[in-house]
Every structure is written in structure tokens, then in C-alpha cells.
Amino acid sequence: MLSPEAEAIRDEALAGVAAASDVAALASVDRTFLGKDGAVGQILASIKDAPPEKRKQLGQEANALKQVIGGAIEERREALRAEALVAERASDGFDPTLPGAPLQRGSLHPVTQVTRELQGIFSSMGYAILDGPEVELDDYNFEALNIPADHPAREMYDTFWCKGDANLLLRTHTSPVQIRALETLEPPFRAIAPGRCFRNETVDASHEHTFHQMEGLVVGEGITVGHLIGAMKTFLREVFRRDLEIRLRPGFFPFVEPGFELDVRCPFCAEKTPRGCSVCKRTTWIELCPCGMVHPRVLAFGGVDAEKYTGFAFGLGLSRLVMLRFGIDDIRHLMGADLRFLEQF
Ligand SMILES: [Zn+2]
16 A cells, blocks of 8 residues: 555656656656655655654555556657657658668687588598597596506696596597497498597697597508598598698507608698798698507407407597688687687688
């Protein structure tokens, strides 16, 4: 129940709302009644000096007034907006045939773009596309890849370990998917596994705690380094749309034997004389991915008969490839979530 004073305020306010013919007039009614120094505001301010038995009623009244008047103002505001729209459409300047304001469309992240492109290329070569967990077991990330706990190669992987479970970590490479593939797929098979990896790195222009790799694995009878080179050449031709010279240098990775570093002739200074540019650091070669023949122990870990089958694997630096592709000079842009950067793609 409102007191007569409150009823008077309500009626005056509702009359003001009904009479308001534009948004400015409505705002003035809003201020007069609901503003800090408005009629309702004064009721609220008076509560602290009122006798205790009246305080509750004053509070209830103030709230009731707020609701009624606020609701009426909102309703009137909508009506005024609709009226203004009708008036605008009826005026001479309104052309209903003009196209509307264009919708803001987003775009795919450069990593997503390149990932999808590579998936298309490898799919066309008969590769399955696999996925694996980003929180991995030590067994899959290290043990089964021939990197036991005391192996010096573990020091190459600055690892984020999970609290509370010594066996859980954020995968440091996409290679654990190899083991999962060996366990579940029947040779012969070809597969890639793109995804995020994590290392506890000091972050700079070429190192990031979160980065993307694409693992590749081919297992079958009589698979040789020749198949590896062929697959890499085919894939590079698709990506850079021309034949690029490649070279293999010996490289040590515990899960392959023999292991290689695959370099590609820098495509950015191929037409220049003398060759060499900032991308290839004047060497004319770009390190692209570690690769090699799958170590027999890794095949055995995955339950595959290493006497019968051989295979090759590669770990493509997806982040690096994205940077090469788009001429991005700082890896931190990729995970930076800066729209000014992302809108360029
Ligand atoms: Zn170059």
C-alpha cells in the first residue's frame, strides 16, 4: 500500500512520462523522479532519519515507486523509438532499396587456415587425420617414445607438469599421438595429427609456451627413407606451389633411427642473386622439421611387429610454417589474440 504522498509522486511521474514527446523530455522525467536528488531518491535519503517503525514502509514505497516509474519510462522509450523509426521511413530521404549495413564477419586464424590446408593436402595423399589429448601421460609423451626418465633427451623438453599427479603433463610435442596411432591402427596406415603443444620456454620472438605441430606417421612393410623424402617433397610442392630443393642432415631424436633434420631451400630468396635473406638468416636453407625412421622400440611400444613393419615419422613445426607462409616475424602474434593482427588474414 502506498501512502497518499507516494501516490501523488507516482501519478505526477506517470503523467510526465505520458507527456514526454521525445527522448530528452523522457530523460528529464527520469532525473526528476529517479535521479539521485529526485523524489524517490529523497525518500531513500530520509530513511536514515525516520523513526524505526516507519523505515520499512519508506523502503518498500521507494522500491515500489522505482519499479512503476522505471517500467513506464522504459516502455515510453521503446514507443518513442518505434515512432521515430516510422517517421524516418516515411520521410523523403528514406530509400528502402539501399542495401543494409554489412554484417561484421570474422576470419579464420592463420594457424587454422594452414592446418586445414595441410589436412587437405595430406588427406589427398591418403593420410588419416588423428587427434590426441593435450594433457598427456608421461608414458606416452616420453617413455613409449624411447625417452626414459633418466634419458638426457628429456632435458630438451621443458615440461609443464600437472600438480598432484606426477604422471600427467601438458604434451611437449604431438609425437605421443604416434603411440596412440600404433596402438589402435592396423598397419599399413598413414596418419597426421595436428595440434597444440606446450613447453615451459622463455618467451621471445621465436619461442612461445604454446605452439602448433603436425605429426606425421606412415607404417607399412618396406617403408624406407625414400618414401619419407617423397612424401615431404610432395607436400612442400603443394604448400609452396613449386618444387623446392630439400636436404636431410643427421639429427638425434630418441624415437627415430636414423633421425634427420629436414631443411628446405628458402623460397623467399630463390629468385635473388646472391641468395640469402633475413628469413633464412642468409644461409639459403630453412629448418623445417625433424623426421626419421620410427625406432623399432617405439614400434614395439605401440604393439607393432618391428620385424615385419617399418615406418617414418615427421614433426612439422606448424607455427613456423604459418610464419613462413604469411611472413610473420614474431611467434607471439599467433597466440596474442590481438584483433588488429588477426583481421589481416
Ligand atoms: Zn632466404
